[in-house]
Amino acid sequence: MTEKIRKRDGLIIFSEYEKFSGLKKALSLSQDDILFELKSSNLKGRGGAGFPISTKWMLTAAAQSSEKYVVCNADEGEPGTFKDRVLLKEMPYLIFEGMIIAGYTIGAKKGIVYLRGEYNYLVNPLNEFLDEMKNENLLGENILGKDFSFEIEIFSGHGAYVCGEETALLESLEGQRGEARNRPPFPVNRGYKGFPTTVNNVESLSTVPHIIMKGGSWYSQFGTEKSKGTKLISVSGDCEKPGVYEIEWGTSIYDLLELVKAENTKAVQVGGASGVCVNKSQFDRTIAYEDLSTGGSIMIFNESRNMLAILKNFMEFFVEESCGQCTPCRIGNQKLLAFVEKIIQNEQTFSELNKIKELAETMKIASKCGLGQSSPNPFLSILENFKEEIFDSNSRGKYEHV
Amino acid sequence: MSMYKKERTPISHQALFVEKPAHPEDIGGSVSVKINGKDLIVPMGTTILEACRMMGYHVPTLCHHEDLCIAGVCRVCVVEVDGMKPLQASCSFPIMAPISIKTSSPKVRKARQNVIDLLISEHKGECYSCVRNNNCELQSLSKEYGVESYPYGHRTETKHKIDNTSYSIVREMDKCVHCLRCVRTCIDLQEVGVLEAVGRGDETHVGTFMEKMMSDVVCINCGQCINRCPTGALHANDPRDMIWEAIDNPQKHVIIQTAPSPRAAIGEEFGLEPGTSLTGEMNTAMRKIGFDRVFDTNFAADLTILEEGTELLLRLYKKLVLNDENVQVPQFTSCCPGWVKFVEHFYPEIIPNLSTTKSPQQMFGAVLKTYYSEKSGIKPEDIVTVAVMPCSAKKYECNRPEMNSSGYKDIDFGLTTRELAQMIRESGIYLPELEKSEFDDPFGDASGAGLIFGATGGVMEAALRTVLELVTGKKIENLFENMDIKEVRGFEGIKTLQIPVTEVGEVPEILKHLVPDWNWLKGATIKVAVAHGTANAKKIIKNIKEGGEFAGYHFIEVMACPGGCIGGGGQPIPTNEKIRSQRAKAIYSEEKILNERKSHDNPKIKKIYSEFLTEGPCGHLSHKLLHTHYTVRGREFVN
Ligand SMILES: Cc1cc2nc3c(=O)[nH]c(=O)nc-3n(C[C@H](O)[C@H](O)[C@H](O)COP(=O)(O)O)c2cc1C
Ligand code: SF4
16 A cells, blocks of 8 residues: 555655666775765664764774674564665665675675565565676675675564564574673674674665765765754654655654645654654654654554553553563563553552653663663653643543543 | 683573673783772773672672673663663673773662562562572562562462472472573573573563473473572472471481581581581481481492492403493493483483492482391381482482382482571571581491592592502502592583503402403503583583594593582572582591591491492392483483
8 A cells, every 4th residue: 555655756765876886886995985985974873773884884894803794684673664675675786785885894795684574575586686686796706806705695584573673683693582682792793693793774774875876975965963864764654645755864743744644643653662752742843863763663643543542552562572581671561561551540640650750761771672771762752742631631531442 | 710601602592691701811901990980900801790899899680690601681780881871781791991880870779779679570479488588689689779668569479380390390480580590500501401581571481391391391400590590489399398297207217318518518508608517517407306317428429439430440341351342431420310311311322321320329228228227127118218418300319210229219308408407497406506426327437538429520539549449459649649639629611630550459359250350451541531510511422422532531420510519409509619619628628637538448338248238349239229220311301
């Protein structure tokens, strides 16, 4: 459904591009040149954490090791995100070029795509595409006659949300239970099988060839002071034109709602289940790392929606998807959910509310990985931004059916 | 360097661990760290927790255990690191660059408090009815953090059934705090792999392979998981009630034998420093409790040495001189029931290499219900035999169906050091202040060789003292200073020793009917090895199977538990390398001052061979009473 009306024009990723041109140009540059362009582009990770790509690559390049790896994070597990799928389906060359350029830059010979289990149907087409690239000597031994060899493998993931977290992903790749590792050491030093590894999101990698072609400073003219370039977002929920859009960083929620033709909007959840939920009064806020950061998911809820029901849904998701190893996330999410249920029964007290908020703060700082650190986001933001609806006894009547 | 800090074989659940460089200096010198405003220089790679301890700052921990690889899952040890928004788990954070840390800021305290409250909310705690009451890490944490209420609730309903199907280990998962110490013990330390984390989210729990009961999994009963469990979620299957019943029954003649390790550790149960031997006091206590006889397992250990040593010499003779294809060398020791079950499950192909000699516990049982019964005129059916062991596997061992060569169950109950301490407490006795007393005859005054069975390498040392004297005719003290065979002592994971036999003597009387002379051993080099912890044993077996160096060895001692029996699954909790070495020290220093330090010189041993086992070691009666056989078991399930 969403595919038909998906926008396919944009400033950078969805702009005109000659297949493999970025890769060809990159291989004629030195590693330092590539890192320089990336640094001046100020490209940050598009998987959610927003770590500068140039720094990550520099660290992996600097790590001393006989073996290194490039891993493409195509787990796309955040509820409401489907922008990576578009790239995987329609522009796999951008991803693979990005991976090869990464390999060339950091000194890796092998790349692995960790593909979300639900995208299994893409394994064959992707492999066929890789074969074509091999035939054209864009992959394999001595790529384009250069003293550089690289191969790419597609790995079919196991379907747990936490496997998108980079260290849990590496565990899963190694055949273990998908559970986050302790960091440090970071994957740039000890990643796949213990070797230095750069893990990057599909979109981050797909941006690299464009930057190589047009230059870092060209790229950095787009966006805001702290968020350069564009972002692919997946818009879902109550709007006329859901789908994947390429927007410039700094776009306000208000403009976005107009773009996708959303009406009577009550709430927008930015950043998927682990993101924050804003109300009308905040629609002038912008999509940017420094304001409302997102890995790509934007969910729109109109006036007919029940915020408690939405919150309950999110918390149930985390209770199930916590990998279960660390205390704050495993038990904390259960307590947050129990509290939401208590509100639904109208049995909560204010002292409990304060205590549970304190617990949410603890989860944010004491959980082992990003899942538990961000799962309180919807809880805190919905309780804060929709407190009238949730706690006002006059409006409660409407929600008793929840 | 201790065994487990060495390279870790990659196995499942590696997710949980950070490997620490073996030598932090290898990765580059020192680094400065500021803790609560004070500076310290540490080797790179030192964890924050280690650095805090160096400076004397207490940081509470729960999932951390010195013996185990790092998990970083409980989040109790979090600290604030300048410049990092989330708190960091101090146990898992290697210091690689200068950092500044706060160990007890308001943010840190609040977070820890919340984490502890969460743990308590899920823990079905009933302190007064728990084996770990007063020795529980969760209880201590709640005290440390002044827990006075349950802000996030406190579970009272039962979620998991108690699994007491195993003779050795009981699992009460409602008390589990998910620290994964048991999982790391089972998978990484012991490489057995019965316990694992299963499920996700709120369903996550520690389970067994396919959620089978403990009686049906490949558990070797070593109980190392019990020793490392911070709460009462894992404990031994306790036979105290039945023992009290026997004691209270005037019809029954209740005998207790005690292994060497409990005496070196039981003081810890009464608040003494590890390494305080309480042999004499314990004897008195056991009599006060009401045991009719108090015997020393070391007597049976001496007997084991004669049987096992003879078996070794016979094996070598058959193999090297008679070229008997059916005889397998190296011979592995068989006195550790954890190790025996490990072989039966995972390496049944080396069962022919296992010595057929029973463990001292089981030998003693067979002797008590035959020889002792005859001598004392007490009917075997009226004798109840209890064995105080540092071990949980001994409970399983005494229940093996073949362990009834006296015609009765040879050993009725295996009792751990912890459980004996409990019986002593229940009797209103404060052990450390009791007067000392001796073991009862006819088995008193065992040799020191039997005593050192308690520490890794002890069986080997005891065996060598006897075997070398029997073969060379020379005094062992002429070969090793003070009789101490230092090469096989200590906590190195695998120890080896090669002893050239330059001269041989006369075959002693008791072995004359078995071998004509020792000339075939002249010029040979006897090669022996000692391993403790099943992970180390595995290395040796693999090496043998690959035709490596150990394939050419003659005798190999294996104890399933790290440190040997002194670190057994029935010993006082906590345990760690320092405690184990203190216990070992207690044993070796007690041994040093004994008059008799060789099994074959123990007069009671000479007597039993002249009165009862008249065909000598490995004779018919020995075979019936003192030797056993083994069972091939499944690799995934018991069969
Ligand atoms: C619970 C959790 C789920 C995540 N899922 C994804 C994902 O599906 N795709 C992704 O690219 N990054 C995901 N991340 C972020 C990754 O951990 C990591 O930051 C990212 O792959 C790095 O690539 P980048 O720097 O190119 O963004 C997730 C993080 C967490 C904590
Ligand atoms: S925060 Fe949640 S998902 Fe991450 S390690 Fe902890 S339990 Fe696992």
